[in-house]
Amino acid sequence: MRHPIDIAVMFAALWLLGSMVVDFLTPKELTFYLIAAATGPAAIGTALCYFLRIPKIDFAMILVSLWLVASMAIEWISPTPLPDFMIGGALAPPLIVGAVLHWHRYRLNERRRTIEEKIES
Numbered sequence: 001m002r003h004p005i006d007i008a009v010m011f012a013a014l015w016l017l018g019s020m021v022v023d024f025l026t027p028k029e030l031t032f033y034l035i036a037a038a039t040g041p042a043a044i045g046t047a048l049c050y051f052l053r054i055p056k057i058d059f060a061m062i063l064v065s066l067w068l069v070a071s072m073a074i075e076w077i078s079p080t081p082l083p084d085f086m087i088g089g090a091l092a093p094p095l096i097v098g099a100v101l102h103w104h105r106y107r108l109n110e111r112r113r114t115i116e117e118k119i120e121s
Contacts, residue, residue, distance in 0.1 A: 004051060011047035015039060022074065025086070029079045038073040042066035057101065064094040 019039055023032040045066050049059050071090035075082055 002051060002053075007047055007051050011043055011050070015043035018043075025089070026074070026078070026082060027080045030074070030077070030082075034077055035074060038077055039070045042070040057104075060097045060101075064097045067093050 015036070019032060019036040022035050022039070023030070026035070046063055049062050054062065068090060071086070075086075
C-alpha cells in the first residue's frame with residue numbers, strides 16, 4: 001500500500017538530492033533555491049502521478065516531459081549561460097525512455113509474430 005506520507009518523503013528526498021546535484025554542476029550564480037523552485041513543480045507532478053498509480057509507460061513519458069520542462073526553466077532563470085554538458089543531461093532521460101519503449105515494442109511484435117507462426121503450423 002502506498003501511503004501518501006511515504007510518497008511525499010520519498011519524492012521530497014529525490015527532489016532535494018536532484019537540486020543539490022544540479023547546483024553542483026551549474027555556475028555559482030544559479031543558486032540552490034532557484035534550482036529547487038524550477039524543479040519543484042516537476043517533482044510534485046511526478047509524485048502525484050506515482051500516487052495515482054499511472055501505468056509505467058505513461059509515468060515514464062510524464063517524468064521525462066517534466067524533466068525537460070524543468071531543464072528549460074533552469075536555463076531560462078539562469079543569469080549566465082549553462083555549460084554545454086547540461087544539454088546532454090536534459091536530453092539523456094527522454095532518449096533513454098524512447099529507446100526502452102522502442103525496444104519494448106519491438107520485442108512485443110516479435111513475440112506476437114512467434115505466437116502467430118505457432119498457431120498457423
